[in-house]
Amino acid sequence: MPARRCVRSRAGRGLACALGLVAGAMSRLNAESNGDSAWQNLREWRFTEATRAFEQTADEPTHRLGLAVALLNLQPRTADRIARAERELSALAEDASASADVVVPANYLLARIAEVHAFTPDPARAAERYAALLAAHPQHPFAQTAAARLATLRLYKLGADPLRTLADLESLGRQLTDAGARRDFHLVLGRSYLFFGGDRGRALEHLQSAMAAGIVAATVRADVLVQIGEVARELDQPAISRQAWSEFVETFPRDPRVDLIRERLAALPEGGRP
Amino acid sequence: MNDWRNRIGLFLVAASFAASVIWILVRPSPGDGAPTDRQEPVVIRFAHVTIHPGIIRAYDDAIRDYEKLNPGVRVVQMPVPIRMWSAWLRTQMVGGNAPDLADMDRGQPDEFLARYFLPLDEWVEQPNPYNVGTELEGRRWRETFINDLRSGRAYRVNLQQVYGIPFTIQTVRLFANANLLREITGSTKVPENYAELIALCHEIEAYSERTGRTILPFAGSVNHTHHYLNRLFGSQTQRLMNEPAVNVHRSFVPIVPEVYMTAYLAYLRGSWSWRDPAVASGLTMMREIAGYTTTGFLQLQRDDSLFQFAQGRALFLPTGSWDADTILAGVPFPMAILPVPLPTTDDGVRGSLTLGPISDLSETPGNAVGVARSSRHPEIAVDFLRYLTSQPVSRRVMQDSNRLSSILGVAPPESIAGFAPRLHGFPLGFHPGLTPEGSEAERVYRSLLHRLVSRGGSVEDFTDAIERVFPAAIMADLRRFNATARETSRVDDALLVAGWVGPEAKEATTSRRLDLMLETQTLRELAAAQAEWATANAQLSSQTPAAKAP
Numbered sequence: 051m052p053a054r055r056c057v058r059s060r061a062g063r064g065l066a067c068a069l070g071l072v073a074g075a076m077s078r079l080n081a082e083s084n085g086d087s088a089w090q091n092l093r094e095w096r097f098t099e100a101t102r103a104f105e106q107t108a109d110e111p112t113h114r115l116g117l118a119v120a121l122l123n124l125q126p127r128t129a130d131r132i133a134r135a136e137r138e139l140s141a142l143a144e145d146a147s148a149s150a151d152v153v154v155p156a157n158y159l160l161a162r163i164a165e166v167h168a169f170t171p172d173p174a175r176a177a178e179r180y181a182a183l184l185a186a187h188p189q190h191p192f193a194q195t196a197a198a199r200l201a202t203l204r205l206y207k208l209g210a211d212p213l214r215t216l217a218d219l220e221s222l223g224r225q226l227t228d229a230g231a232r233r234d235f236h237l238v239l240g241r242s243y244l245f246f247g248g249d250r251g252r253a254l255e256h257l258q259s260a261m262a263a264g265i266v267a268a269t270v271r272a273d274v275l276v277q278i279g280e281v282a283r284e285l286d287q288p289a290i291s292r293q294a295w296s297e298f299v300e301t302f303p304r305d306p307r308v309d310l311i312r313e314r315l316a317a318l319p320e321g322g323r324p
Numbered sequence: 325m326n327d328w329r330n331r332i333g334l335f336l337v338a339a340s341f342a343a344s345v346i347w348i349l350v351r352p353s354p355g356d357g358a359p360t361d362r363q364e365p366v367v368i369r370f371a372h373v374t375i376h377p378g379i380i381r382a383y384d385d386a387i388r389d390y391e392k393l394n395p396g397v398r399v400v401q402m403p404v405p406i407r408m409w410s411a412w413l414r415t416q417m418v419g420g421n422a423p424d425l426a427d428m429d430r431g432q433p434d435e436f437l438a439r440y441f442l443p444l445d446e447w448v449e450q451p452n453p454y455n456v457g458t459e460l461e462g463r464r465w466r467e468t469f470i471n472d473l474r475s476g477r478a479y480r481v482n483l484q485q486v487y488g489i490p491f492t493i494q495t496v497r498l499f500a501n502a503n504l505l506r507e508i509t510g511s512t513k514v515p516e517n518y519a520e521l522i523a524l525c526h527e528i529e530a531y532s533e534r535t536g537r538t539i540l541p542f543a544g545s546v547n548h549t550h551h552y553l554n555r556l557f558g559s560q561t562q563r564l565m566n567e568p569a570v571n572v573h574r575s576f577v578p579i580v581p582e583v584y585m586t587a588y589l590a591y592l593r594g595s596w597s598w599r600d601p602a603v604a605s606g607l608t609m610m611r612e613i614a615g616y617t618t619t620g621f622l623q624l625q626r627d628d629s630l631f632q633f634a635q636g637r638a639l640f641l642p643t644g645s646w647d648a649d650t651i652l653a654g655v656p657f658p659m660a661i662l663p664v665p666l667p668t669t670d671d672g673v674r675g676s677l678t679l680g681p682i683s684d685l686s687e688t689p690g691n692a693v694g695v696a697r698s699s700r701h702p703e704i705a706v707d708f709l710r711y712l713t714s715q716p717v718s719r720r721v722m723q724d725s726n727r728l729s730s731i732l733g734v735a736p737p738e739s740i741a742g743f744a745p746r747l748h749g750f751p752l753g754f755h756p757g758l759t760p761e762g763s764e765a766e767r768v769y770r771s772l773l774h775r776l777v778s779r780g781g782s783v784e785d786f787t788d789a790i791e792r793v794f795p796a797a798i799m800a801d802l803r804r805f806n807a808t809a810r811e812t813s814r815v816d817d818a819l820l821v822a823g824w825v826g827p828e829a830k831e832a833t834t835s836r837r838l839d840l841m842l843e844t845q846t847l848r849e850l851a852a853a854q855a856e857w858a859t860a861n862a863q864l865s866s867q868t869p870a871a872k873a874p
Binding site: 230 | 439445449466470471472474479566568572573574575576679683685686697698732747748749750751810813814815817818819821822824825826827828836839840842843844846847849850853854856857
């Protein structure tokens with residue numbers, strides 16, 4: 051009975067309230083810490099731990115996204131897990147109350163499931179989902195990353211006539227405002243024009259646009275400078291070659307191609323407009 | 325009285341609860357944060373296969389100095405014999421007992437690296453603090469390496485990321501027995517090109533006939549001879565590699581993994597075949613040199629050729645800088661070290677196929693070490709790698725172990741000055757041995773090589789045989805490449821989502837990391853799509869001779 055008397059006392063009520071508040075705060079802290087550790091596990095490829103942690107906090111929409119990608123990578127990969135991830139993402143994608151920062155990645159991941167996560171990839175479905183995402187959220191940077199992936203699918207897996215597809219894809223690039231999305235889209239188109247033996251003038255424009263958008267990896271930057279110089283040389287545009295190759299020689303003096311490019315640079319005819 | 329006792333009881337409960345709360349909030353997480361005086365030191369386990377005593381000693385000295393600079397850190401060296409390396413490393417990784425740092429270029433496939441090692445791209449773009457006060461101060465870590473970390477193995481082209489930090493660079497040269505050379509030719513002048521080498525081979529044959537003492541031009545074994553044969557072949561495909569029909573992306577690919585991918589796709593497009601004049605010329609030269617090499621060298625091992633050379637029964641031993649220390653220590657006569665003699669541009673048909681001297685910048689670096697994904701202290705592991713690859717420390721370690729440093733401005737030890745990398749010249753073309761280790765193309769090439777180099781073999785016989793199996797082999801390799809690309813992309817998706825919506829989303833460094841990851845993923849998936857398209861639409865040159873160029 052002393053305990054009941056205690057709770058009835060003023061001090062007891064105060065203590066009970068304090069304990070309740072502390073317990074509540076600790077539970078919130080615990081949930082946050084679970085969430086943080088879930089993300090950390092995800093970043094460190096510990097998908098089993100990440101799945102477990104996200105399952106405990108799955109009322110948070112971003113954690114449901116985390117749960118879906120953890121499930122997609124959980125070993126052994128099974129059709130059931132992929133289907134569960136797809137259900138989670140579909141629910142998020144259709145949740146009218148969710149913000150674009152959740153809906154867009156959810157839709158993007160649905161396309162990725164069809165393209166790379168499913169045991170039997172469905173390129174047509176993936177392309178459909180990428181196109182729908184771009185149409186629904188044309189300004190969202192995350193949605194814009196779909197453009198390069200959509201272009202790759204249409205060129206290499208869906209189009210019977212790659213050169214015609216290349217021409218069709220040109221308009222897609224014009225709606226991209228995010229620098230990274232533009233860069234990736236132009237890299238795909240520039241390299242694809244060359245791969246399929248298409249219009250080298252268009253290839254050159256795309257490679258230049260990719261460079262202007264800002265290439266991150268030094269190795270890719272070196273390659274694109276060499277490509278721009280060589281395509282421009284073939285098209286009799288020595289000034290463009292000179293500019294690109296001079297930058298290459300200056301920026302990458304120890305690249306194995308540097309003497310080859312120096313030789314080609316020296317052999318360029320004078321003149322031309324940059 | 326009772327009330328008083330109750331209050332004491334309540335106070336004690338509240339006090340112990342508050343103490344527990346405070347303890348839970350302030351206690352350090354396991355493995356969290358920097359070590360303090362009262363904590364156990366952070367232990368970094370560094371596993372590698374370079375078990376040569378000189379190298380282990382050199383690392384030990386460096387480790388001692390590093391620990392003095394970082395009192396809270398202990399580095400444990402774990403030398404593992406190369407024969408058990410792959411199985412050992414896999415067991416450690418899978419069993420969750422991985423070393424923090426480990427050799428990552430001993431045949432580890434891309435999928436293994438992607439799963440168990442950390443990409444180092446973010447770190448290599450920052451300066452190496454241990455280069456302060458040297459000519460490399462302030463330069464990005466990547467830019468302090470002779471090849472900017474561009475070459476294969478350290479940089480994994482299939483994954484488009486840097487996974488290893490190489491300590492050495494490897495070059496291939498010929499050791500010549502200086503006494504024997506003087507005895508045969510009357511001078512110590514070494515051949516400077518392929519034509520001079522063949523003339524010398526004739527001279528050696530005449531000497532053997534004249535004196536009755538059998539001297540071979542080359543001591544050979546499966547380990548030593550491949551390096552030379554590959555260079556001979558690669559010299560002949562230098563120009564072919566730059567033809568627009570092969571070099572479709574116009575990037576003049578300079579490094580091994582990209583070279584084989586380009587060559588594979590060009591083969592499937594019908595842009596070259598094993599009967600192409602450049603390829604046939606390379607095979608002819610390989611057969612010619614094999615004829616001047618120990619009979620049955622494909623069945624012999626490294627020690628056999630070393631023994632033959634050390635006994636003075638062969639004039640040359642082709643080998644790499646990784647072998648130099650052993651040879652210098654074990655061979656009793658004076659030696660010259662010379663570059664591999666290759667055709668010069670004025671050497672008739674052979675010369676017309678070559679671009680010129682070969683730059684060592686496209687050579688694969690050696691002793692590349694990566695950071696295990698499971699390391700609890702990746703920052704400290706990377707810090708130790710930075711220390712080992714700083715200019716002063718690398719200079720000391722390489723001097724002590726007679727190897728070539730991968731770091732700019734570190735001159736080779738005097739005894740192996742002849743192996744100093746040639747920084748000018750042109751990239752090697754593709755060659756049959758350029759395929760990735762463990763690939764199907766490498767397996768079929770090696771299994772058929774005897775039909776080219778044995779006494780009863782011929783270029784024609786080898787060509788007929790390889791043409792039958794090569795397409796299926798490279799298609800199998802491309803399928804494997806695509807499977808790895810897909811697996812890597814799947815994990816990338818998780819990392820991208822974590823970066824986009826996770827707690828780090830608002831951090832400035834996250835945005836750059838995500839940007840790099842997206843660019844990498846885009847190009848990896850593009851390369852995989854191109855490989856798939858080329859496989860599905862293969863038009864081999866032997867099937868459609870007209871379809872030579874796009």
